[in-house]
Amino acid sequence: MATIKKQKNERIIEKKGRGNRKCRICNNPNALLRRYRLNICRKCFREYAEEIGFKKYN
Numbered sequence: 001m002a003t004i005k006k007q008k009n010e011r012i013i014e015k016k017g018r019g020n021r022k023c024r025i026c027n028n029p030n031a032l033l034r035r036y037r038l039n040i041c042r043k044c045f046r047e048y049a050e051e052i053g054f055k056k057y058n
C-alpha cells in the first residue's frame with residue numbers, strides 16, 4: 001500500500017513539474033522532439049521546421 005501511495009505522489013509531482021511533454025501544436029505526447037526545447041512532435045516538426053528556421057537537407 002505504502003509503495004502505491006508513493007508512486008502516486010511521484011506522478012503528481014511529475015505532472016506539476018516538467019510533465020508538459022507533449023506537442024505544443026497538436027498535443028501529441030508521442031514522438032516528441034525535445035531538442036532545442038521546441039517541444040513539438042516529429043510530425044509537426046516536419047511541418048514547422050522551415051518556419052522555425054530549420055532547413056531540409058534533401
Ligand SMILES: [Zn+2]
Nearest residue numbers: 023026041044
Ligand atoms: Zn504535433
